[in-house]
Amino acid sequence: MKETKVSSAWEMQLRVEDLAPPRQHSKVELRNYRVLKENVAAYLFLLPWFVGLVVFTVGPMMASLYYSFTSYDLLSAPQWIGLGNYIRMFTQDQRYLTALRVTFIYVFASVPMKLAFALFLAVFMSKGLRALGLYRAIYYVPSLLGGSVAIAILWKRIFDIDGIVNQALGLVGVSNQQSWISTPNTAMLTLILLAVWQFGSPMLIFVAGLKQIPRELYDSAQVDGAGKLSQFFQITLPLLTPLIFFNLILQMIAAFQVFTSALIVTNGGPADATLFYTLYLYQQGFGNYQMGYASAMAWVLMAIIMAFTAMTFFTSRYWVFYQDGRN
Amino acid sequence: MRYEVIGVMRSSRRQRVDSLPITWSRLLIHVFLIVGGLLMLYPAFWMLSASFKPSDELFSDPSLWPKTFTLENYINGWNALDTSFGTFFLNSFIVCLLTVIGNVLSCSLAAYAFARLNFVLRRFWFAIMLGTIMLPGSILIVPQYVLFKGLGWLNTFLPLTVPRFLATDAFFVFLLVQFIRTIPTELDDSARIDGCGRFQLYWRIILPLALPALVTTAIFSFITAWGDFFGPLIYLNDQSVYTVAVALRSFVDSTGTSDYGAVFAMGVLSLIPVLAIFLLFQRLLLDGIATSGIKG
Numbered sequence: 001m002k003e004t005k006v007s008s009a010w011e012m013q014l015r016v017e018d019l020a021p022p023r024q025h026s027k028v029e030l031r032n033y034r035v036l037k038e039n040v041a042a043y044l045f046l047l048p049w050f051v052g053l054v055v056f057t058v059g060p061m062m063a064s065l066y067y068s069f070t071s072y073d074l075l076s077a078p079q080w081i082g083l084g085n086y087i088r089m090f091t092q093d094q095r096y097l098t099a100l101r102v103t104f105i106y107v108f109a110s111v112p113m114k115l116a117f118a119l120f121l122a123v124f125m126s127k128g129l130r131a132l133g134l135y136r137a138i139y140y141v142p143s144l145l146g147g148s149v150a151i152a153i154l155w156k157r158i159f160d161i162d163g164i165v166n167q168a169l170g171l172v173g174v175s176n177q178q179s180w181i182s183t184p185n186t187a188m189l190t191l192i193l194l195a196v197w198q199f200g201s202p203m204l205i206f207v208a209g210l211k212q213i214p215r216e217l218y219d220s221a222q223v224d225g226a227g228k229l230s231q232f233f234q235i236t237l238p239l240l241t242p243l244i245f246f247n248l249i250l251q252m253i254a255a256f257q258v259f260t261s262a263l264i265v266t267n268g269g270p271a272d273a274t275l276f277y278t279l280y281l282y283q284q285g286f287g288n289y290q291m292g293y294a295s296a297m298a299w300v301l302m303a304i305i306m307a308f309t310a311m312t313f314f315t316s317r318y319w320v321f322y323q324d325g326r327n
Numbered sequence: 328m329r330y331e332v333i334g335v336m337r338s339s340r341r342q343r344v345d346s347l348p349i350t351w352s353r354l355l356i357h358v359f360l361i362v363g364g365l366l367m368l369y370p371a372f373w374m375l376s377a378s379f380k381p382s383d384e385l386f387s388d389p390s391l392w393p394k395t396f397t398l399e400n401y402i403n404g405w406n407a408l409d410t411s412f413g414t415f416f417l418n419s420f421i422v423c424l425l426t427v428i429g430n431v432l433s434c435s436l437a438a439y440a441f442a443r444l445n446f447v448l449r450r451f452w453f454a455i456m457l458g459t460i461m462l463p464g465s466i467l468i469v470p471q472y473v474l475f476k477g478l479g480w481l482n483t484f485l486p487l488t489v490p491r492f493l494a495t496d497a498f499f500v501f502l503l504v505q506f507i508r509t510i511p512t513e514l515d516d517s518a519r520i521d522g523c524g525r526f527q528l529y530w531r532i533i534l535p536l537a538l539p540a541l542v543t544t545a546i547f548s549f550i551t552a553w554g555d556f557f558g559p560l561i562y563l564n565d566q567s568v569y570t571v572a573v574a575l576r577s578f579v580d581s582t583g584t585s586d587y588g589a590v591f592a593m594g595v596l597s598l599i600p601v602l603a604i605f606l607l608f609q610r611l612l613l614d615g616i617a618t619s620g621i622k623g
Contacts, residue, residue: 020423035445038445038525041440041444041525041526042440043440044438045436045439045529046436046437046438046439046440046452048436048492049493052433053455053493053495054328056471056490056493056495057459057462057495059470060466060470061466061467063467064467068556074473074476124359125353126352128353129356133356135360137605138367138368139363139364139367141367141605142367143606144601144603145371146596148554148592148607149571149575150374150597151370151594153369153575153576153591154591156579157587157591158370158373167386184375253461253562255362256463257463259556260557263576264576273435284558285468285469285472286472286561287475291469294469295470297465298463298465298468298469301463301466302463305463
């Protein structure tokens with residue numbers, strides 16, 4: 001290395017290049033600089049999201065988990081009670097178990113019915129009709145408005161003792177002298193109906209999915225002598241399973257968290273027949289100021305929703321059919 | 328509500344039906360769909376008609392057309408509470424406007440980074456972002472309430488609007504990422520050669536090209552914020568800051584069953600902004616989305 005004698009011009013050139021690779025070095029440096037700059041830029045763009053994530057999502061999640069192990073009434077500091085809230089929920093709180101039960105009934109009744117209506121109407125709409133756009137809009141309107149307070153008030157009133165439902169029943173000779181809202185069995189029914197009435201959004205998804213099914217499949221099935229019904233079960237339904245899966249997950253997650261309609265139409269009554277999970281959580285948290293208990297309820301709800309979502313994902317390999325041959 | 332965007336997106340492709348012959352079976356389907364559609368909309372039409380009926384006719388006459396046509400329900404309802412419904416509508420519009428601005432700005436900033444920039448832990452953060460979409464709101468509601476109470480933000484619009492400026496509605500981030508990914512990168516490259524910085528690239532190239540997705544974000548932000556009930560119910564306890572949704576609820580609570588005509592009148596008014604937006608933007612929404620090629 002310390003050789004001072006240069007034997008040839010060739011050798012010298014070699015050595016100069018060995019010793020001084022400034023061009024290559026600066027290239028690496030430049031690339032590093034660019035990578036660094038891009039990283040800085042990216043994290044700057046993400047800064048608002050990061051702040052939101054920490055302050056309004058991750059922070060509250062951790063706080064909520066902590067509260068769930070405490071007794072907390074907002075006035076004095078939270079007091080650690082370990083698993084107390086969770087134990088109380090499942091062993092001492094009869095109303096909680098009722099809330100759990102009616103919520104499950106609601107989810108398992110409303111979601112399949114909603115999807116069935118959505119699919120049924122979507123199939124009819126996809127027969128190559130003029131005015132498809134108009135039909136889609138009309139059937140979508142209940143989904144657009146159904147979650148509002150105004151519609152919930154309307155619902156409460158039309159199923160009341162002198163509401164239009166009883167009036168209509170009177171016209172066809174059925175006399176009903178009871179309010180649908182204040183009878184335990186029918187109160188649940190009115191809320192399920194309100195949910196099913198909003199089948200428009202999954203229907204839109206089905207309509208779009210049906211358009212993607214190639215006509216040739218039906219043509220060749222017809223040549224093979226398959227009837228309309230068997231075409232539906234052999235072609236339409238299997239090809240729609242990814243969308244059924246998608247709709248099922250979304251609707252299930254939403255149904256577990258139903259709140260507005262329950263609060264306004266029935267307020268949980270009569271006799272807790274429609275005391276849905278989120279409504280009871282709200283009553284405990286913001287009515288009785290049992291913030292620790294409400295937090296524990298929220299975490300159990302999250303676990304339930306995650307379990308059902310995971311179960312649906314797990315079973316999907318047996319009934320969801322992907323055209324690209326993923327299963 | 329927000330997931331319905333996907334539904335609207337997927338249904339945007341138009342089918343050519345001009346050449347289809349009119350057959351009996353198709354006619355039958357039309358009849359079936361029209362009757363079914365009227366049945367579906369009947370409750371809403373009944374509410375509209377009831378809002379114009381005098382109170383003695385309200386429940387005695389099931390017909391859709393009012394025998395006596397009156398505006399008294401609207402006049403009575405408008406001032407039925409201590410605060411006029413004008414204030415409630417103004418409050419709702421303020422909350423909605425801030426929500427729309429916040430969501431469009433903050434979600435597009437984050438979406439640009441996820442869709443266009445390479446950075447350390449990108450996949451990780453993206454997965455976190457997707458995870459927050461499915462998070463049940465009830466898990467956050469208690470600590471957020473404690474937080475906002477501590478900040479002295481109760482009975483202000485801040486709890487309903489400030490989080491929107493921090494991209495907490497992650498679904499829209501996802502929506503915009505999906506859209507920005509479909510914009511060709513050639514434009515970015517040539518703009519960068521012309522000396523455009525990253526922020527200018529976002530502001531001058533990506534935002535204008537992502538307009539359809541931004542409009543979708545704005546529309547669904549507005550509709551969701553307008554209908555939001557849980558948030559205002561918890562954070563707003565003073566009548567002067569009520570949004571329309573909570574005002575309607577306290578209207579029913581305070582009047583009992585006496586004046587449903589007035590309640591329906593205000594209910595009808597409360598639905599008009601959402602319906603108007605749906606009717607106005609339906610075309611723009613569907614067409615804008617059609618060019619994006621987003622698959623739900």
